[in-house]
Amino acid sequence: MNVWEWVDEFESRARADGDEQRLRLVHLHPEAYALRHANPDQMLVLCEEGRRLAVSLHEPWWVLFYEHWAIETHIYYKDDYRHILDRVVRATLECRKPAYDQHPLRFNIWCNLVAAYLCIDPRGYAGQVRRALDYLESLMPEEGEEKYLLLARRQWFAWELDRLDESEALSQRLLALADADTDRHLALHHTVGVYAHLCRLAHRRSDWDRLAEHAVTGEELARRRGARFELALFLLWQALAARHEGREEDARRQQRLATAQMARLGKSPDDAWFDALAAYHELGDSLAAALRTRDRQLELIRDKGQFDSEWKCRLQRCRLLVKMGRPVDEEAAAAREAAGQLRDSAFALGQLDQVLRGDPGC
């Protein structure tokens, strides 16, 4: 039984019993999920309300259900990793208990244990993450959402380790999976995420044709899915592609649309957004605007436990300062300090040295 079948069955029972409290337990989730992009703080509030209600109704499966969604909110919508390990380890330990053997979110919770390390320091924990992903793959059921979850994390992990070919191959596997899926809603949901990733890959490879193509496809899919965050991202990637092609008016229009769309969301922009926006400004020879973009990014990620993102952002700031011919010592010191928060800072420091030497390949 997948999670939604379980939820539906629970709801039918509650309805038949006229049990308003348990119906509320069911209905809080869609209410919360609808706010994921517009107001993740409120999403968290509703998840917390669901958790407390589940405790008061003595519904341990629902306690775990809402804890899982609170974790999802922290990881994917609030990008706040400060206490994420505490929560995800607690949930992992909880669902090992026999009472949760059949809980339909066990696999998802384990996936999020991996995701938490991917968020915080993917290189530092690469060995453990790889082993955990292999293990989860061995558990993966033939049907259902689990395949998407696992492949998406593998795709993400490969990206973080700069294994771009592998990451793209995983994206293609995800698309094939979605194409064959009879659950079109689920397929669409995950396809949007895959195209967002393909845009990043195309940009990293400077494959401008593919970037433009993926961004247009992604926009269409995001509109169909109502994925407002991704929609803003696809518009921005299109702006970047248009600027590269010299379609300056189009580029500016798309960038304005993207920025207005993003500004309407309560969810903060993520690393992909800032990479795209900084690249857009850089391509327009506005290094100062690119630096301001990174300032804003830093402001958003600082003190949120985003160790990996922080050193990457600082690395980009150093690169821009070097390119602008401005003093870089202070930022380089901050980048070293940020790298020091990683489990193994050698790679990060090596990258920093390359940037400070003005290596354009970095």
Added chain:
Amino acid sequence: VSQRQRFNLHLPGLLKVLAEHLYSSKKVGIRELIQNAHDSCVRRKIEGNEAGYKPRIDISLDIPRRTITIRDNGNGLTADEITNYLATIGRGYTRELREKLALYSPAEAAELIGQFGLGFLSAFLLAGEVTLQTRSLQGGPALRWHSAGDEHYDLTEGERDEAGTTVQLKVKPAASFILNEQTLADTIRTYADFLPTPIHLNEEDEPLNLMVQPWEADDPPAAIQDYIARAFRGTRPLCVLPLHDARVSLGHDFLTVPLNGFLFVPPGSVASVREFGDLSVYIRRMFICERERDLLPPWARFVRGVIDTPLLQPTASREGIHQDENFELVRQAIEEQLGAGLRELARSDPATWKRVVRGHADVIIGWAVSDNEFFERVEDIVTFRTTRGPLSLTEYLELSNGTLYYVTRELGSLQEQLLAEGRDVPAIDASWFSVTPFLEKYAHRHPEVNLVQLDGEAAQLLRPVPESAYAALLDFYKQLGVRARVATFKPAEAPALMLYPQGAELAREAEASLEAGDLPGPLAGLVHEYVEQKFAGSGELRGALYLNAASTLVRRLIDRPPAAEVRAAVLTLLYQMARLFAGRMLSAGDAVEAFRDVTRSLEGLVKP
């Protein structure tokens, strides 16, 4: 071969799509027919030029015959108009009339509602058969139009003496719910409360709809209060902010956003954290949708309201609005007026502002964490649950001499609360997830304020003392393998406390799970990383026993040491009492062991 060809239409299919799938609610059929009736009355007013004309719509319900009849005394339709407008999908007379009027008579144009020429089709959401009897003010015979919802209709001579139109719906079984007077009345009120044409149900003398928007009433504040009480189930708002037309900057120019309505803050609920942040939206007095959330800024989750603006563009079904540039302009206008209104409220009526902030504390705390400007506005007003009831941080800091003491665990924090109260300060309940970030932000913005998390950092409430005088006691515990320290703390009545680091329970459970091997190996690896990272080799998880140097009992053990046996029994009792009182990190086995030691010690003390 280059050819230019026309699309073909499959009319039955198109009719089915439009009638059955365009709208999400069947009740919309009532709205569309009322609106057609209203537009027909407006048209008669504009084109008829009759002194003393009184528009009116009558709706009647015949449950045995399963019919609903909507009758207006508007302009009526000619045979040509039936062919060109009623029976032509996508073409509406109202839209064309409005476009004609837009330049020379915008006020009259604004009274017209119809837009798409699709609304009449929605009658088939409710009805299997629709019969229309009409006589045009322009002259000509009365006409009868009849359709059973397929691609054909019949037009014959009708029976109606005066100008106007009567639409009769033969309600189909799937829409039987509308054959209930209360449901029909609620539907009419929902959609047409603000429509200026009176609507009478079942020949009642009094119209069912308000006809006047509350902000247009003789006494708008009173009318708005009454309206909120009626439409929002008895809510008595904490404050109401009227909305008005707004000048919005476009960068190079300004634009006036026509805007009517009001926002209000409902009273907070003690038990629930559910909030709103939604609007009921009207366009030209016709209800479009409720619970529209995107027109309010994300932080305004404690605000509700009603707006009417012709600037918004409804979707074809008119059950939602397009999020286009106009939407953004309206959103901006509302945000500016809401922000200004709240600022003014804070300035001119601080007592009400306090009630707003305190009534919605949970949501406001969460919002303030992510919004610096708002944080400044509420940081000294919002109240927190403390061991001495709700207190603002200003009130709290006066009691605590500049330090914020808080507890994050929902349960078992009695010991920490005791420590706080021992220092004569209340403890803040930070079990609500957004309280800790709020307090952290507050402390960050006020460097003179200290922040102490009692569960995990309670040792900060203890004052260290030189331990050499207590060496004998500490040695005893050392031999038992217990980490023991001596400090002074309040209340002096507590001779010993057991303190554990934050997250100790979780780490211990993780360790136990790793030892038992009940987590799959690769996942255990990640959990192991967590434990290592958090408590690398510190041994802190076992906790530390703090003897209170201010306790007369502890001092007596040093100043007038009893016999070794008695001292051992007392020290054992102190340790186990502290463990049990802490209520943390105790397995069932630990508790049994603790009680066994307590009993053995007590037996030693009372033996003859």
